[in-house]
Amino acid sequence: MKMIVDQDLCIECGQCIDLCPEVFDWNDDGKAQSQASEIDSDNEACAMEAAENCPTDAILEA
Numbered sequence: 001m002k003m004i005v006d007q008d009l010c011i012e013c014g015q016c017i018d019l020c021p022e023v024f025d026w027n028d029d030g031k032a033q034s035q036a037s038e039i040d041s042d043n044e045a046c047a048m049e050a051a052e053n054c055p056t057d058a059i060l061e062a
């Protein structure tokens with residue numbers, strides 16, 4: 001399972017990073033991005049929760 005953050009949609013609210021910090025982090029542009037090339041099973045639930053709670057639907061399963 002992989003997730004990507006659409007950089008044009010991210011409004012930098014930080015919710016995904018709060019919900020799933022092992023997967024999402026800030027990049028140098030101040031936007032969220034997925035740190036994991038492949039999300040391990042321990043983090044799948046929080047990554048899905050982050051995607052569901054992103055206010056702009058910027059997190060997409062890749």
Ligand code: SF4
Nearest residue numbers: 010011013014016054
């Ligand atoms: S929850 Fe969505 S809008 Fe907020 S920082 Fe994460 S990707 Fe960006």
